Amino acid sequence: MRATRTRPRLAVWKFASCDGCQLSLLDCEDELLAITEQVEIAYFLEASRNTSPGPYDVSLVEGSITTHEDERRIQHVREQSKWVVTLGACATAGGIQALRNGRDLQEFASLVYAHPEYLDSLATSTPIAEHIRVDFELRGCPIDKQQLLEVLSALLIGRKPNIAAHSVCVECKLAGNVCVLVSSGEPCLGPITHAGCGALCPSYDRACYGCFGPAEAANPSALSRRLLGEAPPTDQRVDVPRDALVKTARLRRLLQTFNTLAPEFRKESLRHG
Ligand code: SF4
Numbered sequence: 018m019r020a021t022r023t024r025p026r027l028a029v030w031k032f033a034s035c036d037g038c039q040l041s042l043l044d045c046e047d048e049l050l051a052i053t054e055q056v057e058i059a060y061f062l063e064a065s066r067n068t069s070p071g072p073y074d075v076s077l078v079e080g081s082i083t084t085h086e087d088e089r090r091i092q093h094v095r096e097q098s099k100w101v102v103t104l105g106a107c108a109t110a111g112g113i114q115a116l117r118n119g120r121d122l123q124e125f126a127s128l129v130y131a132h133p134e135y136l137d138s139l140a141t142s143t144p145i146a147e148h149i150r151v152d153f154e155l156r157g158c159p160i161d162k163q164q165l166l167e168v169l170s171a172l173l174i175g176r177k178p179n180i181a182a183h184s185v186c187v188e189c190k191l192a193g194n195v196c197v198l199v200s201s202g203e204p205c206l207g208p209i210t211h212a213g214c215g216a217l218c219p220s221y222d223r224a225c226y227g228c229f230g231p232a233e234a235a236n237p238s239a240l241s242r243r244l245l246g247e248a249p250p251t252d253q254r255v256d257v258p259r260d261a262l263v264k265t266a267r268l269r270r271l272l273q274t275f276n277t278l279a280p281e282f283r284k285e286s287l288r289h290g
């Protein structure tokens with residue numbers, strides 16, 4: 018008698034987010050059939066009302082933790098999952114919603130909601146890794162679907178995902194772009210931003226605003242000095258004096274967007290007030 022082949026079980030979870038990262042999975046139109054042949058999609062409310070209980074082999078998690086119910090649910094996700102992968106800026110670095118941290122939440126809520134008393138919000142919006150152990154973090158706002166497919170296929174065959182760790186600058190060079198920072202004086206975050214978009218913005222003469230979060234070994238303080246027109250530290254090679262491209266307040270805002278809780282961006286933004 019032939020043994021029944023059991024496929025690995027995939028679950029996709031949403032927390033506070035815009036759904037853009039889940040849409041990137043649905044956007045894998047050509048590859049989705051191949052995925053469903055290899056994987057049982059056991060829980061994915063954005064794609065199907067049919068759900069089946071855990072345990073799951075891989076859980077993909079979108080969004081940040083903003084309510085008490087979120088806190089309980091993410092523990093359940095961890096307990097039910099062999100691998101947990103966070104998707105995008107919300108899940109890995111708090112997302113736009115984390116910009117409220119440290120500010121008056123009640124004031125914001127009263128401006129947005131007719132009945133803010135029904136809200137059950139935590140004082141902060143936090144990334145998934147602040148609550149549970151995470152096995153892999155995929156960056157981007159939204160994520161890149163090729164990187165997602167690479168992570169999924171790597172986990173399913175038991176190898177380490179091969180995701181480029183370099184910066185957007187490398188992608189710019191590969192695309193043959195003229196550097197917008199050097200040639201146009203645009204305050205581009207490409208030197209400190211993780212690869213994944215193929216240098217989308219600089220390819221259209223726009224500065225990168227860091228939606229893929231920090232690159233591995235990023236050096237935000239060196240970029241800040243360059244953007245503010247400051248001299249390099251005396252123990253480093255003398256640089257050519259340059260004009261300031263931004264004022265401090267703009268630099269702070271540049272670093273405090275989608276990935277505001279990414280430690281590399283957060284530390285540097287706090288250094289500027
Ligand atoms: S990371 Fe960006 S695209 Fe993904 S859910 Fe959050 S806001 Fe949406």
Ligand code: SF4
Nearest residue numbers: 214218225226227228
């Ligand atoms: S902001 Fe930067 S990381 Fe985001 S798409 Fe544009 S170039 Fe890519």
